[in-house]
Amino acid sequence: MKADDIPVARTPPGGYGTSFPPLVLAGCDEPLVAGAPDLRGIWRAVSATRGGEPVPPDDRLLSYTERIEQCGDRIVDCGGGTIADARADGTEENGVHDVSAFDYVTPIHVIASYEEGAFVLRPVGLPGIEVRRWLDDNGRMVWTRPDMGGIRVVLERVSEPR
Numbered sequence: 001m002k003a004d005d006i007p008v009a010r011t012p013p014g015g016y017g018t019s020f021p022p023l024v025l026a027g028c029d030e031p032l033v034a035g036a037p038d039l040r041g042i043w044r045a046v047s048a049t050r051g052g053e054p055v056p057p058d059d060r061l062l063s064y065t066e067r068i069e070q071c072g073d074r075i076v077d078c079g080g081g082t083i084a085d086a087r088a089d090g091t092e093e094n095g096v097h098d099v100s101a102f103d104y105v106t107p108i109h110v111i112a113s114y115e116e117g118a119f120v121l122r123p124v125g126l127p128g129i130e131v132r133r134w135l136d137d138n139g140r141m142v143w144t145r146p147d148m149g150g151i152r153v154v155l156e157r158v159s160e161p162r
Contacts (some may be wrong), residue, residue, distance in 0.1 A: 001027045001028050001029060001030075001070040001072075002028065002029075002030045002072065003025070003028055003030050003071045003073070003074035003087075004072075004073075004111050006024065006025060006027075006028060006071075007075060008085050009021070009024040009085045010083060010085070010098055011081070011082040011083045011098050011099050011104060013104070014081075014104050015080075015081025015082060015101070015104045016081055016082070016083065017081065018059065020042075020067050020078050021054070021078060021083065023069060024069055024076045024085060025069040025070070025071045025076055026076050028072070028074075029070070029071075030071050032070055032077075033072060033073040033088075033114065033118065035111060035114045035115075035116075036070065036073070036075075036088065036114045036119075037114070037117050037118065037119060037133075037134055037135050038070070038135075039070065039075070039094050039119060039133060039135070039141060040066045040068055040069060040070050041067070041068065041157045041158070041159045041160055042065065042066070042067045042154055042157070042158050042159040043065065043066050043067075043068065043141050043155035043156065043157055043158065044064075044065045044155055044158045045056065045061055045062050045063065045064040045065070045153050045155050046140070046152070046155060047062075047153070047154045048061040048062055048064075048073050048151060048152065048153045048154070049151065049152045050148070050149040050150060050151050051150045052150070052151050057127075057160075061151060061153055064079065064080070064143075064153065064155075065079070065158075066078060066079030066155070067079070068104075073088050073089050073114075074086070074087050074088070075088050075112065075119060079101070080101035081101055081104060082098060082100075082101045082104070083094045083098065084098055084121075085098070086110070086112035087112065088112040088113050088114045088119060089112075089113065090111060090112075090113040092109065092111050092124055093110075093162045094110060094120070095110050095111045095112050095124070096108060096109070096110040096112060097109055101154065108123065109123070109124040109125075110122065110123050110124065110127070110133070111123075111124060117125035117134055117135075118132045118133060118134035118162075119132065119133045119134070120132050121132035126147075128146075129146055129147055130146065131143070131144070132144050136154070139157070140153055140154050140155060140156050141155045141156075141157070142153070143155060
């Protein structure tokens with residue numbers, strides 16, 4: 001099965017709740033495209049900073065968990081109640097077209113790409129904003145967002161890729 005054979009997933013009204021939805025790319029056997037970091041699996045935050053300073057122990061970033069699926073150039077990121085499903089091909093047309101995790105209503109349109117070993121998201125209409133995910137030398141995923149006070153979260157893989 002190829003990535004094209006699977007319908008694009010969308011966030012359900014009000015978000016998917018406290019449990020991840022069923023796998024979107026299950027059964028897809030298309031190899032990852034060249035340059036794509038293998039981010040597949042479930043990831044849990046182990047540390048976080050905001051503006052270069054450690055976040056307080058009760059900060060919600062430290063309880064963040066997300067699930068990433070990949071197949072070909074397609075990537076599905078479930079986290080914060082939303083499903084971000086895109087082709088990481090650098091086009092707006094094939095990017096994320098879903099809703100914001102802040103209210104599950106506000107539409108978002110985000111260009112997705114793989115660049116220099118990182119998964120990069122660029123919200124349409126917000127020049128200079130780049131959300132990045134990549135693997136560090138220890139196999140942990142690093143997630144940075146220049147918005148929200150400049151966050152940097154380090155996550156460990158708690159399940160193997162599916």
